[in-house]
Amino acid sequence: MASRENSKTTSKGEVKRFHPTRPSLAEPSWANASDAELLSLGFCDLGVRIQGTALVPRIRKLQAELKAKHLIYRPHCWLAEEWFSPDGVPGIGIPFYLAHPRLMQLQMRQMLEVEGGTEKSCLRILRHEAGHAIDTAYRLSRKKRWRETFGKASQTYPDYYIPKPHSRRYVQHLAAWYAQSHPSEDFAETFAVWLTPDFDWKKRYRDWPALKKLEYVDELMGQLVNQQPPVQDASRVEPIVRLKKTLGEHYQEKRAWYGIDSADVYDRDLRRIFSDDPEHARNETAAAFLKRIRSQVRKRVAFWTNAYQYMIDQVLKEMISRCRELKLRVHGSEPQTNMDAVIMVTVQTMKYLGNERHRIPL
DSSP: OOOSSEEEEOTTSOEEEEOOOOOOSSOOTTTTOOHHHHHTSBHHHHOOOSTTSTHHHHHHHHHHHHHHTTOOOOOEEEEESSSBOOTTOOEEEEEGGGGOHHHHHHHHHHHSOOTTOSHHHHHHHHHHHHHHHHHHHHTGGGSHHHHHHHOOTTSOOOSBOOOOTTOSSSOOOSSTTGGGSOHHHHHHHHHHHHHSTTOOHHHHTTTOTHHHHHHHHHHHHHHTTTOOOSOOOOOOSSOGGGOOOBHHHHHHHHHHHHOOOOOSTTHHHHHHHEEOOGGGTTSOBHHHHHHHTHHHHHHHHHHHHOOOHHHHHHHHHHHHHHHHHHTOEEOSOHHHHHHHHHHHHHHHHHHHHHSTTOBOOO
């Protein structure tokens, strides 16, 4: 457990003390701190809150969407370590980094993306989590037809799932075909699609088996119009104000969770694109080439696969390391090699998504 008083050593060998203080609604004391200083802080040291942030109008939009559907239920929200809606509590935990631009910047540097960082993406996730919360508030998963439609909510959450990208039995809302991971996620994703304003889900999912799920949710929500929820627990589960874990520990755990094992599984593909022939010894190294186009490839592959950029970056990291070990160099034209690299990383990413190692994003 880290102390609230943190320090770093300057270039002169002096110890510079960094004292996190209780911030006001104005700028917090750590707003201009280095990444290292931020990572040494505990969550409880941040002092951030939802009030006064961009989260407020987004939460209000969610509430307006629920009101437009004539649902009395309104989820309460709090800042937590991650996005989640806890069992038994019909509320929504929102990740801490969305409470301040500096924390979003740190999140981007640590994980290469910010889930919910834009208004559009934040609302998509809020609708999903609202699906979990409304399920809890009205005890929907106990209904026989709910179980017949989605499965048993009591089913154990798997550590891994094998997505079927072309399946039409599930809606597509969040990335990584998340509806396929568990019956509760299937319901939450279906609810989110149903709740989305100005979205013609009947047309979008016409001829899909998933349409029956949407029709059931539409009917079920109609039964809840102006009905008070039986579960109204306003508890805040694991709020950051009570978490002493440091941000550094948090990100270390996150990277380990999404990381992949180092192996020589890329050798065959790498040798197809690059060469270790002496005649190419003066050419740019394959490692330097991949490092140069790393950001571009990561974004393009993420667009086509819906995979998390951090996971794709781990694939690239392992490839770069392997290129160094194999002493590979570029031997074709840059446009062709660039295209081949994108295809190679896409294939390897899809293999990862399609085997038993694919992990549910938390």
